């Protein structure tokens with residue numbers, strides 16, 4: 369039995385396969401994550417971060433290579449099995465929350481369970497419980513447009529957590545939030561990570577947010593170009609290292625322009 373909650377072997381993603389626009393976005397990436405790690409993925413725009421996160425989390429399928437989530441290789445499952453597997457193993461938080469405007473918060477939060485055909489009585493219990501834990505139980509019959517950004521964020525977190533996933537995948541989760549709501553989201557993620565050993569894999573371009581991680585991978589041109597491990601560093605020291613890593617890229621861009 370492997371130690372890893374996520375193991376990626378020679379992951380390759382080619383867009384537009386066998387067309388004139390064939391483009392290899394990820395080149396044979398090897399990557400492993402242990403239970404309870406908090407990983408941040410950084411890198412310049414267009415470097416492959418979203419492609420990577422989508423292909424390691426069943427949202428998209430790699431062109432080649434292997435992706436094991438909690439020991440199961442994702443391509444050994446049928447699409448029906450993947451639906452159930454996804455809600456039992458993975459929770460997703462996206463930049464724009466991805467709540468459906470035509471559905472109430474209740475329906476949005478229940479979505480992963482509804483898709484996995486969990487009984488409606490069980491769904492109801494679980495939605496109530498998770499909404500109470502995030503203090504939005506009084507908003508369950510409201511539509512996203514009737515809620516504030518912070519309330520929508522809490523609903524999105526409820527939806528991500530409804531299946532008690534052991535891995536949370538977050539793509540620029542604080543991208544559309546003000547600093548108070550960003551801090552709140554980070555503290556919820558940190559608490560889940562530290563107290564419940566939930567593994568977090570998050571894309572962010574913000575060095576401050578990244579400094580909450582335990583390991584940072586820097587993706588450039590479809591490969592993992594560098595890795596930083598926080599280890600015994602204080603958060604401030606780690607933050608400085610992250611700034612240095614990113615400033616190398618800014619310097620390169622400036623040099624190319626001049």
Ligand code: ADP
Nearest residue numbers: 383384391393412413414415416417418419420
């Ligand atoms: P990032 O998240 O780092 O900004 P992406 O993963 O979105 O980068 O994109 C990586 C590269 O793959 C970019 O060059 C982008 O144009 C290309 N790409 C992304 N999605 C598609 C797609 N659906 N079809 C073709 N090319 C794509």
